[in-house]
Amino acid sequence: MKTVFILFIFSLVCCGVSTKVDLDPDSRDFYETARLIMTKQEKKIFAHLPDEESRKEFIKDFWEKRNPDSETEENEFREEFYRRIEYANARFKEGMPGWKTDRGRIYIYFGTPDQVDMRPMLSLTDEMGRIREARGYLIWRYYRYGFAILFLDKRGDGSYVFDPYYGIGGDFFNALERARFGLPPKTQDLEKKFLDFDLEYNKEKKEILISIPVNTLTFVSEDDLLKADFDFKFFVYRKKSTEKQSFRESRHFEMPEEKVVKLENIEFAFSFPELGPGNYYVDVVVIGKPDIGRARKIF
Known part of the structure; x- marks a missing residue:
């Protein structure tokens, strides 16, 4: 299971797929961030679209599938997605755009955590018995999704990275799939919404x-x-x-x-x-x- 966590973090950094054609500016701007919430099937489909017209149709369908209320003019899911991109860029940039950082991407998926715990120092022992130290750590708790995320500041410079050995508590991967599909958290209060x-x-x-x-x-x-x-x-x-x-x-x-x-x-x-x-x-x-x-x- 630890290996799965490591592969997941790697996929956060390298979450693109190679496209077989050059993208027009609008398609490139869309794909750069929207790939975060694309399914693997959607990435494969997008990679094979040959022209700007077919990609525009894909983008229209992509947001329509995630629209919580198709009877209104606004697509609340799309508006919230781009609002989170802007927030992540403003709050979590660590030598790169904030949406590319571990904290930024978790925020984009799940929004503001319900509780944040912050500590100055942390020492952990991994599966091999090695001591893993950090200058500080954060725990983001999402009660509405039923999991928590651990971030470590290994260098003491405010750059927090997800820890693949201790970083997840709860049913994270189910929550991630729901977030990508634009579905609400599967909590007791919202169960009837699913x-x-x-x-x-x-x-x-x-x-x-x-x-x-x-x-x-x-x-x-x-x-x-x-x-x-x-x-x-x-x-x-x-x-x-x-x-x-x-x-x-x-x-x-x-x-x-x-x-x-x-x-x-x-x-x-x-x-x-x-x-x-x-x-x-x-x-x-x-x-x-x-x-x-x-x-x-x-x-």
Whole structure:
């Protein structure tokens, strides 16, 4: 597990992928920081886009998938992301732009910590029995995400780095994936804001089947019926290709309560053209209404 932590920190520093074409200025500016919250599939897709027009479409889709409320003009997630970039550059620069530092990137992912502990000196013993000393250390505690992060000032110059041996307490990697997808912390108070779902593609019927566990849903009760509305957005990318198909549909669900309580899942089928030879990424956003929540997965 310690090796995983080390590799994660290395990926924070080298989180880019080589693109096969020269980027236009707008695409380059977008990718420089947005790659922090890109999935590995999104990085691969972006790397194969051949022209400015296709990249503009990708950027539009990228922010739309993370938009918490598509009915408003502003994209709150995008605005908050760039606000955190500016804050990190102002507060955490250590001989480099603040968003590139360990503290800056953690702040960009998770925002302001709920509690900060600071100490002047620290000595730790690693797995090999070696003494690891620091001139100072910080602990950022994120109660809403359920983990803490340890940063060490090894040189005493105010440059704090994440410590790969002792640096994580709690379910950090689950929280990181949620932050990249623009999903809220999975805490008790916000549990109802999180949906879960599975996807299957039936080649014979040419259908995409979405299955949503009933226990993740909040229904509206009306006339002895449980009701809910959903928006589905699908983005289908062929691997190592610029080919993309996308569509969206809204669906209404209602059923007598005595039947709903016997269900494990509710299912929705969507007709979709037959996919040609090759491998694909299917990027799905599900938004439940009213006030049920949203989820996103890449298959």
